Amino acid sequence: MGLLTPTTWDLTGRVTANAPVSSGLLRLDVELPRSVTFEPGQFAMLNLTGAGQLVFRRPFSILASDGRTMSFLYRVVGRGTERLADLEPGEAVDCLAPLGKPFAAPDAATPPVVILAGGVGLPPLHAWLSRHGRPGDLACFGGRDGGDVPWSLLSDEWRVSVDRDVDIPAGRQAHHGLVTELALSELERDGDPGPRLVMACGPTPLLRAAAMLARDRDWPCLVSLEEHMGCGYGVCKGCVVPVRLDGPGDSGWRNANSCTEGPVFDAADLDWERFGAHHATGGAA
Ligand SMILES: Cc1cc2nc3c(=O)[nH]c(=O)nc-3n(C[C@H](O)[C@H](O)[C@H](O)COP(=O)(O)OP(=O)(O)OC[C@H]3O[C@@H](n4cnc5c(N)ncnc54)[C@H](O)[C@@H]3O)c2cc1C
Numbered sequence: 614m615g616l617l618t619p620t621t622w623d624l625t626g627r628v629t630a631n632a633p634v635s636s637g638l639l640r641l642d643v644e645l646p647r648s649v650t651f652e653p654g655q656f657a658m659l660n661l662t663g664a665g666q667l668v669f670r671r672p673f674s675i676l677a678s679d680g681r682t683m684s685f686l687y688r689v690v691g692r693g694t695e696r697l698a699d700l701e702p703g704e705a706v707d708c709l710a711p712l713g714k715p716f717a718a719p720d721a722a723t724p725p726v727v728i729l730a731g732g733v734g735l736p737p738l739h740a741w742l743s744r745h746g747r748p749g750d751l752a753c754f755g756g757r758d759g760g761d762v763p764w765s766l767l768s769d770e771w772r773v774s775v776d777r778d779v780d781i782p783a784g785r786q787a788h789h790g791l792v793t794e795l796a797l798s799e800l801e802r803d804g805d806p807g808p809r810l811v812m813a814c815g816p817t818p819l820l821r822a823a824a825m826l827a828r829d830r831d832w833p834c835l836v837s838l839e840e841h842m843g844c845g846y847g848v849c850k851g852c853v854v855p856v857r858l859d860g861p862g863d864s865g866w867r868n869a870n871s872c873t874e875g876p877v878f879d880a881a882d883l884d885w886e887r888f889g890a891h892h893a894t895g896g897a898a
């Protein structure tokens with residue numbers, strides 16, 4: 614069953630900006646006919662209009678929403694994102710938003726968070742930190758190299774790691790290595806062994822490493838998945854992921870719609886063995 618909520622809008626907006634913020638990442642700003650609120654972790658299904666229209670819309674996390682302008686951060690990986698990158702200011706974009714289950718806002722019982730964002734996994738966690746960040750939270754971003762990092766989006770509270778230690782701008786610092794290693798070294802430096810809530814979004818190996826890091830310490834962990842999606846609201850079943858059944862005596866699993874039950878999942882609910890194999894499959898038309 615489809616789960617379009619009364620707060621989801623199907624709108625045609627106009628591009629106001631579409632430009633690189635690093636060597637590999639672009640920021641797209643779309644002015645919509647009305648303001649649309651969102652919770653960090655929610656996403657939009659975007660499409661072009663007219664001759665450039667794709668058969669299936671493409672999912673993108675919402676980076677920010679300011680008045681009637683909704684912003685996205687994306688990397689060109691295929692046909693849809695190539696077409697998106699060609700859009701000029703004034704051109705039309707179809708936008709179905711907001712969709713999906715967000716990262717929850719913290720309450721008094723929520724421990725300090727450790728944010729692990731990889732590449733285009735930045736938008737939901739950037740939005741979360743901007744809206745809900747508290748003293749003691751640790752935010753880490755992992756990029757390919759210094760040129761790939763969207764420095765202009767990352768305030769000094771963000772720690773940065775890079776796979777290749779090149780093109781780091783003057784005045785900024787980056788750890789050479791994995792983003793999980795960076796987070797652990799920052800936590801060790803603080804000398805605070807207290808519990809943390811780990812929140813991660815990015816490539817599957819990063820999500821898996823985040824889940825293992827949390828599991829080994831008995832910390833809670835939320836991950837946002839970037840599965841292929843057809844509809845974005847629970848109809849096509851193109852986005853299913855294996856989750857564990859947790860009833861008494863259950864050792865099985867079931868398929869969950871990533872678009873409606875996620876994209877944010879409790880890492881402990883995912884069947885990581887099946888998820889890894891399943892995630893290697895192909896793209897959308
Ligand atoms: C909830 C959600 C949020 C997302 N947020 C963002 C975001 O903020 N910024 C961003 O750049 N991307 C994001 N993505 C991924 C984005 O949807 C895909 O990159 C996009 O659909 C690719 O479309 P395409 O036509 O350019 O590529 P295609 O031609 O469909 O595919 C090109 C290549 O990219 C791979 N690919 C396509 N989609 C995905 C995917 N979802 N995950 C991994 N590999 C994929 C394909 O397997 C293929 O190898 C998100 C995905 C989801 C589900």
Ligand code: FES
Pocket residue numbers: 841842843844845846847848849850851852853870871872873
């Ligand atoms: S994308 Fe269609 S059911 Fe999830």
